[in-house]
Amino acid sequence: MEHSTPAICILIILLLSPVLYCIRKCRNGTVYYLRKIKGIDEINFSVATSAEQGKPIIFTMGMTDVSPLLYACLGILSHVSKICAKVNIPVIVPLRDPESLALIDLTLKSAYEEKGKLHQYDSNRIKYLSSDQLAFASGYQGIVHREKIGTAFLFGSFAAESLILAEAGSQVGARQIAGTVSAEQIPFFITSCDYTLLGEELFAVSAYLTKDKTQLGSLRGQDIAKLVLLTLIIIGTVWETLSLHFQYFESGILKNIFSMSW
Amino acid sequence: MINFITKVITFIGGLYFFLEFILPKKFSIFQSEIFFGKYHDQISLSLVLISCVAVGLGVINILTIHGSVILSKKSGFSSSLVLILSFFFSLFIQSASWINKESHLSSWKDLDAISTYVSKAPDTSLEKLDNNLKIVLENNRTPEGVSKESYLLFISNLRKELEFNLNTNKDIFPTSLKEIISNKISEFKNISLREHEKMLANTFYERSEKVILNGLFFPLGASMFSLLAFYISYAAYRSFRIRSLEAACMMLAALLIILGQIPQGSMYISESLPEFRLWIMENLSTPALRAIAFGSAVAGLSLSLRMWLSMDKGSFN
Structure with missing residues (x-):
């Protein structure tokens, strides 16, 4: 419109x-009462498991560009990176949209700073791969296999590459939590990931984790x-x-x- | 202070786009007419600048990450080297090809301008248009790839046509006449330019660009996409294992849809299978997808409001 x-x-x-x-x-x-969402509860547990195994974490936002959805994803990224900073495991963020690069950099830096671990922060872990959907998917696959990822978070908007991303994590035995507003991609995530958040649940994660009153x-x-x-x-x-039966309507x-x- | 300024700018920006959406394009206040959103196109275009800067950020990120890997000779530095070399090679070829095309085709752009000038000329001054056209076309550069003789022949034919129409078909609607002339120019351009472009396509830069795009980039993308076929089969196999009541329901629905989709289903099992497939898709699947879409839209709207009014603490400072 x-x-x-x-x-x-x-x-x-x-x-x-x-x-x-x-x-x-x-x-x-x-x-206000907030119902239990298993997928969100698993976020902390998955990061802890990766820390025990000494494996890095990958967090991707797929095709998400600068929009309210990115803002919702940054809330989750901030929470995840705070735990990662606390338990000393790297969080890798591959990107498709260069516009969001600066925002992600700021989010990670703020999270590390809040935990007093700014000296451990490495901006090279934010990797701009490609704006092309399939080139991005192949780059993501490469990182997952090379770095032997422990946990993969896939939050945001996804298209045809969703299954390629989810299968890459599945192949290395990573725990995977996904959340998307792209309704067509939900079945792919359900089949390949351990937990999937449907549509608006993705927007609720930040409120659920931070218990912020505004959210x-x-x-x-x-x-x-x-x-x-x-x-x-x-x-x-x-x-x-x-209206099928009465003229008045x-x-x-x-x-x-x-x-x-x- | 910076936080405050950011909040103010966010609010003003949001307010403009909100008002632009809800207010009528033209309305009156105190007997004066207001065209809200008169400069909307220019404002929207200015946002493109941000994207231009962001492309630079992406390039810097790639060069920093892979440059540091190469310099410190970390494992996998050869891949980084290939990436950087490919990046600069593609950049050089694409830029050179673009500059080459632009320099060779600049003389053709004048014809486009003339065509636009003719189609937009006022209806009342056809004779003036004839005189102007003569001056403009004759003073115009001969487009590259066309001989001077053919170009002059084209101009003379064009003017003859215009004069003929002005003298004989007095009742011809001026707009149609302008259209005829404009189309003649476009036709001349299309035919002659096609020949010229064929010649340009044989240059080194154009051929290299084709090799990079058609010979490497697109086939590699297609290979990645074809992986999906295998992944879908594998994912389907995993999800079709009946481990719970939900999985059993999903399996049953998928089976009915597959059988309803293929001709063998209606031929050998039941003729009503295609109808049943349609019923599942329209009455069970579509409402679920719409519910997800509604939920996401409302959540997006509320998050936008919070961003606009800077109500959230924010993930970054």
Whole structure:
């Protein structure tokens, strides 16, 4: 969509208001329940296992470019690199998008600095491989095999290369945790990785790990926003079904409302 | 202080793009018309600058990592050496090929400009256009690869056509006439340029570029992609082992879809298998995918809001 319509404006307000409200409420002390997500719990355990084996960790964001998704992935990377800094194991970050290089460098540096291990930080572990999807996949495979990776984290947006990346880790016996918003790639990760986070769970990881009040409130707000969407879907479905039997219910009215311009 | 400035810039940037999306393109306030987003294209294009800088960052990263491996002669330094040499060789060939093309084809760009000038000329001044066209075409450089005689012949034919149309077809719609002339120029350009490009394709740089791209890069990419066929079979084998109730359900659904997809399924087992496959895809698979998409979109929207208002602590300082 190039431009908003009045109905879309109202929908945006309806979706964002609960997020702001819940963030405010959570900051004021309300405690929200967060269900257990096995895949996220495994993150700490996987890093600990790699530390015991003395094997490095690899963290890739696939095809993710500078976007809110990258920001969500950086939250996870920050948590993982803090543990890595603590237990003295290297974390390797292969990249496809050079624009995110500086942000990743800053994230890792901040994490090492927070743990007082800045002297151990090596920016050469952030490796820009290629912007080409398949060249990136082959570069990733090479690193996984050469470095004998202990744990592989695959978070972000992925395309056809997802299975090549996941199989590379599988071949060296690495523990693998994946999370993606690319719905078509989820089955590939489920078959090749130990744990897979589906869609929005990826956005929840940072809140789950840090228990930050802003992020927790935002999670609760998202649930309410999804309820708004669900209500709209139900209204649309009922309306369209009734339009088949009663003339009063004009077909496509919701579609018309949303496409009506200023 | 830097944090504060960053937050302010983030907020203003976000506010502009948000307003550009929600506000109508033209609206009135206090009897004055406002065109919000009038310079949107220019603002969006300026963001391309960031990408240009980022490409440099990527190159520096490659040179630093592999350069240090070569200098310290660490294990695998020969691979790094090959990478660096290939990088500079490709860069040289691609740049040389581009410069070569640009220098040889610059004289052709004038014809494009003339074609645009003709198609955009005002409808009322066709006679003026005729005079201008004469001056412009005759003063124009003869495009490279075309003899002076053929070019002058083309100009004279073009002018004859324009004069003929101006004298005989008085009722011809000016726009169509402009289109005819513009098309004639494009046609001349396409035919003659094709011949010239064939000649250019035989130069050293062009042939080397073809070897690098068609002979190395694309086949290597295809080899990587073909690996997927083996990986998919292997992954399917692993996931089809029935270890739990969920795995059994997945196996059953996959089996029904495979049988519904192939002709043997409807021929030998049941004619309703293709319909059943479609039902599973449309009623079970698609809603699940849409639910994931909805969830991700709402989560992305809320994260964008937090970024815009700088509400998060952030992963970096």
